[in-house]
Amino acid sequence: MPVSLDIDGEVVDVEASQDDLLLWVLRNALRKNGPKYGCGAAQCGACTVLANGIPIRSCVFPLSALADKKIETLDGLRAPDGGVHALQAAFILEQAAQCGYCSAGVIMTAAALLRANPAPSDQRVRQALDGNLCRCGSHNRVVRAVLRAADMMAGR
Amino acid sequence: MSPMLSRRNLLQAGSGIVVGLSLSGGQVVGQTTDRLPAYLANNPRLDAWLRIDANGDATLFTGKVELGQGVLTALVQIAADELDLPIERFGVVSGDTRISPDEGPTAGSLSMPESGTAIQFAAAEVRHILLDAAARRLNVPMSVLRTTDGVVTSPDGRKITYGDLAGGEVLRREATGRRAPKPAASRRHVGHSVQRIDLPAKFQGEPAFLQDERPEGLLHGRVVRPPFAGARLVGVSDSQAAGMPGVVKVVRDGSFLAVIASDERQAMLARDALERAARWEGEAPEVSHETIHEWLKSRPSDDSRIFSKTDPAPAAERVHEATYRRPFLMHGSIGPSAAIALLDAGEYVITTHSQTVFSTAPAIAQMLGVPVASVRLRHAPGSGCYGHNGADDVAADAALLARSVPGRPVRVQWERRDEHAWEPLGSAMQIELRAGVDRNGDIVDWRCDLWSMPHSTRPGGEAGNLFAAQTLAQPFAAPPARAIPAPSYGPDRNAIPAYDFSRQEITTHLVRDTPVRVSALRSLGAHANVFAIESFIDELALAAAADPVAYRLRHLSDPRAIETIRRTAQSFGWDGFVRAPGRGRGIGFARYKNLAAYCAVCMEAEFSADSGVVTIVRATVGVDAGAVVNPDGLRNQIEGGLLQSISWTLKEEVRFASGRVLSDSWAAYPILKFSEAPPVDVVVIDHPDAPFLGAGEASQGPAAAALGNAVSDALGVRVRSLPLTPDRLRAAASGAIAPRGKH
Ligand code: FES
Ligand code: FES
Numbered sequence: 001m002p003v004s005l006d007i008d009g010e011v012v013d014v015e016a017s018q019d020d021l022l023l024w025v026l027r028n029a030l031r032k033n034g035p036k037y038g039c040g041a042a043q044c045g046a047c048t049v050l051a052n053g054i055p056i057r058s059c060v061f062p063l064s065a066l067a068d069k070k071i072e073t074l075d076g077l078r079a080p081d082g083g084v085h086a087l088q089a090a091f092i093l094e095q096a097a098q099c100g101y102c103s104a105g106v107i108m109t110a111a112a113l114l115r116a117n118p119a120p121s122d123q124r125v126r127q128a129l130d131g132n133l134c135r136c137g138s139h140n141r142v143v144r145a146v147l148r149a150a151d152m153m154a155g156r
Numbered sequence: 157m158s159p160m161l162s163r164r165n166l167l168q169a170g171s172g173i174v175v176g177l178s179l180s181g182g183q184v185v186g187q188t189t190d191r192l193p194a195y196l197a198n199n200p201r202l203d204a205w206l207r208i209d210a211n212g213d214a215t216l217f218t219g220k221v222e223l224g225q226g227v228l229t230a231l232v233q234i235a236a237d238e239l240d241l242p243i244e245r246f247g248v249v250s251g252d253t254r255i256s257p258d259e260g261p262t263a264g265s266l267s268m269p270e271s272g273t274a275i276q277f278a279a280a281e282v283r284h285i286l287l288d289a290a291a292r293r294l295n296v297p298m299s300v301l302r303t304t305d306g307v308v309t310s311p312d313g314r315k316i317t318y319g320d321l322a323g324g325e326v327l328r329r330e331a332t333g334r335r336a337p338k339p340a341a342s343r344r345h346v347g348h349s350v351q352r353i354d355l356p357a358k359f360q361g362e363p364a365f366l367q368d369e370r371p372e373g374l375l376h377g378r379v380v381r382p383p384f385a386g387a388r389l390v391g392v393s394d395s396q397a398a399g400m401p402g403v404v405k406v407v408r409d410g411s412f413l414a415v416i417a418s419d420e421r422q423a424m425l426a427r428d429a430l431e432r433a434a435r436w437e438g439e440a441p442e443v444s445h446e447t448i449h450e451w452l453k454s455r456p457s458d459d460s461r462i463f464s465k466t467d468p469a470p471a472a473e474r475v476h477e478a479t480y481r482r483p484f485l486m487h488g489s490i491g492p493s494a495a496i497a498l499l500d501a502g503e504y505v506i507t508t509h510s511q512t513v514f515s516t517a518p519a520i521a522q523m524l525g526v527p528v529a530s531v532r533l534r535h536a537p538g539s540g541c542y543g544h545n546g547a548d549d550v551a552a553d554a555a556l557l558a559r560s561v562p563g564r565p566v567r568v569q570w571e572r573r574d575e576h577a578w579e580p581l582g583s584a585m586q587i588e589l590r591a592g593v594d595r596n597g598d599i600v601d602w603r604c605d606l607w608s609m610p611h612s613t614r615p616g617g618e619a620g621n622l623f624a625a626q627t628l629a630q631p632f633a634a635p636p637a638r639a640i641p642a643p644s645y646g647p648d649r650n651a652i653p654a655y656d657f658s659r660q661e662i663t664t665h666l667v668r669d670t671p672v673r674v675s676a677l678r679s680l681g682a683h684a685n686v687f688a689i690e691s692f693i694d695e696l697a698l699a700a701a702a703d704p705v706a707y708r709l710r711h712l713s714d715p716r717a718i719e720t721i722r723r724t725a726q727s728f729g730w731d732g733f734v735r736a737p738g739r740g741r742g743i744g745f746a747r748y749k750n751l752a753a754y755c756a757v758c759m760e761a762e763f764s765a766d767s768g769v770v771t772i773v774r775a776t777v778g779v780d781a782g783a784v785v786n787p788d789g790l791r792n793q794i795e796g797g798l799l800q801s802i803s804w805t806l807k808e809e810v811r812f813a814s815g816r817v818l819s820d821s822w823a824a825y826p827i828l829k830f831s832e833a834p835p836v837d838v839v840v841i842d843h844p845d846a847p848f849l850g851a852g853e854a855s856q857g858p859a860a861a862a863l864g865n866a867v868s869d870a871l872g873v874r875v876r877s878l879p880l881t882p883d884r885l886r887a888a889a890s891g892a893i894a895p896r897g898k899h
Contacts, residue, residue, distance in 0.1 A: 021421065028370075033363050036490075038491060039572040039821065043822040044490060046491065074360070075361030076361075088356075095792060098226075104361065123831075125830075127831060129830040137796030137803075140835065
């Protein structure tokens with residue numbers, strides 16, 4: 001039975017079962033690159049996507065929990081005018097990664113934060129990202145990039 | 157994606173980010189050489205390094221691979237400068253054993269001095285050949301021609317492009333090394349602002365990692381690992397797994413047990429079923445993380461006196477002794493290891509994020525019993541590895557599975573618990589130091605005895621170093637770990653102090669038995685050795701009632717070491733430090749491998765007596781990496797290493813018992829979080845005329861030492877065993893009776 005999902009602004013039917021986990025459906029059936037497999041246990045944040053604007057760990061969510069939810073992945077993240085999103089631009093400007101494996105989850109978590117809180121403090125950004133692990137030690141660059149994106153989005 | 161980076165991802169400079177490097181590793185910049193740079197001598201054909209197509213676009217071939225350190229960007233900068241061709245007109249083919257020049261492993265901070273130099277000379281010569289061809293075509297002397305952005309122009313305005321010149325056989329010749337690279341002053345890219353070429357795709361959800369490759373007909377493999385080291389598979393009833401939906405095959409060879417399915421989730425479910433159906437037997441040594449150090453000292457060891465010195469000096473008036481310990485540590489890559497293998501027409505093609513494609517390919521060939529020429533490894537980026545993690549082992553797993561389904565690509569993805577439980581760990585160590593001091597408290601005698609297991613079991617062409625190969629029905633025995641000799645050393649890396657103590661004896665006790673898998677983790681023994689040496693120096697300074705910075709300077713004569721410590725301490729505000737209750741400061745210093753970058757770290761830490769938790773208030777790190785041509789890349793590496801070392805030192809210990817790793821998830825092995833990362837100030841000490849000094853691992857040791865010293869300063873008592881966990885610190889603080897020194 002195909003399952004209908006709303007992903008990155010498109011409604012798609014995928015051959016999957018309701019208990020399939022979102023991460024594998026995104027990566028394999030829908031060929032999304034952003035959400036990454038890191039732990040499969042909601043412990044690292046690499047697989048983070050947004051469901052109705054809320055960051056979720058796609059590695060533990062079965063499709064049955066996502067009916068009628070709008071899913072957003074890094075692959076579909078765009079600025080309102082369709083161009084490169086301010087977060088993506090700011091991450092490039094700050095060179096906010098080493099290996100970049102954590103980046104997709106970090107950027108999606110930050111995207112949700114900035115929608116809820118367009119001018120967060122340094123501390124607030126860190127709190128929001130505490131469930132995202134980065135092993136390369138890019139933490140401070142990432143925080144700078146998120147703050148810079150907030151400035152860019154506010155036209156500062 | 158293919159290891160060929162697309163040109164549209166090659167962004168140019170302009171954001172204030174500077175990438176660059178020194179090229180002087182053993183070569184004098186801007187001069188010709190009678191001896192080719194080593195990698196060029198090994199791979200002398202110019203078209204092995206550079207090719208130019210009819211459009212004038214270039215492809216750079218390199219054996220070095222991107223691990224998150226930005227190496228490909230740096231190598232393109234070098235080639236772009238020498239060729240006079242814009243960066244965005246380069247594609248890169250990296251780490252393909254069939255078509256890239258063999259440049260050895262991507263490790264040891266050697267890419268820039270060695271690979272960079274080879275590419276510099278190759279590109280300089282290619283440009284010369286193109287100029288020569290242009291001169292013939294335009295019938296003018298070469299000396300009057302100019303090259304700009306891939307176009308050769310003659311004084312009368314006639315133009316000819318590289319694309320027109322590079323056809324046919326023109327680059328099919330061997331390098332002579334007789335074409336001088338450009339002098340530093342005429343470089344446009346090296347030393348200037350260039351963004352990493354690989355990052356935009358990673359930030360925009362484009363295919364950028366091995367995991368994003370989805371070849372036609374891809375199958376998914378999962379491997380069932382033994383429950384503990386040394387366990388043998390004595391039985392498995394595989395009928396349930398074999399009958400599960402999507403399962404293509406259950407593969408068993410001795411104790412190697414795996415499943416291949418057409419869908420990844422089905423592979424995971426079948427793996428779980430297989431795991432439940434498997435029966436294992438065996439014995440593991442009765443040792444755990446709690447007893448590892450006693451165990452280490454009780455085992456037979458290879459003992460070697462790696463250094464001794466007997467300069468005249470007054471007799472010691474007093475002797476101090478202390479013992480320091482480090483537990484097993486994990487690389488802890490955020491992405492568990494993965495590989496894709498395909499057996500087609502007798503050839504294995506394996507996509508891997510290995511650091512050592514050229515020496516892992518023959519190891520896999522040996523395991524498979526096929527000629528080396530029929531195994532091709534091609535690199536694609538994975539998660540950061542920080543040394544020898546599961547990358548090579550999963551490549552071997554994938555090869556074994558591909559063998560059983562010829563014509564179909566198989567991706568093996570290690571699960572999180574596979575990576576946590578089976579990646580080769582950084583060895584536990586014990587370091588015993590003894591110092592004799594004269595009547596001023598200055599150190600005249602220094603003795604170090606260190607115990608460690610090996611720090612490198614990289615494949616190195618031997619199947620016995622691959623995890624799967626050790627478990628086959630016809631197993632390959634693990635060969636004895638190779639020693640890493642002077643001057644780099646392995647367990648004993650940085651065990652020789654940088655200080656001028658008159659009499660020294662440094663002895664390594666290498667224990668070859670290991671209760672868990674071990675191999676190279678960023679900086680090898682330097683993390684523990686620098687932690688021990690620099691902690692002990694602080695203890696001796698305290699005993700001498702001396703300031704730790706001044707005390708270090710008293711024992712140093714290398715001017716660059718002195719400058720690094722001084723500038724770091726000054727920038728940190730060491731002298732004006734105002735002590736708040738519960739707070740302390742610490743310094744740590746080392747020159748990595750005693751031959752690479754100099755690095756000093758100062759930290760301020762706050763200790764909460766109630767919770768036992770340490771908060772790092774701030775850190776300053778000073779680095780002298782010789783000629784600094786890549787300040788942003790250098791800062792990124794130095795700060796990243798420092799934060800990683802804080803995580804190791806403060807939080808990490810691999811718990812295990814009887815061969816079973818208990819730290820098998822992030823919940824069981826916590827690492828540094830965003831809210832725990834302190835502000836870091838990086839001070840780059842530039843020596844433009846000095847050679848490039850590898851820096852990627854330089855901050856691991858000094859950061860650990862500064863942290864240990866700051867914590868001990870805050871506590872008023874020394875803690876000599878890592879990690880500095882709340883339980884350990886609270887226990888130390890409550891037993892603290894020694895009055896704090898007044899530094
Ligand atoms: S992969 Fe989902 S949180 Fe780690
Ligand atoms: S940049 Fe490598 S894990 Fe974050």
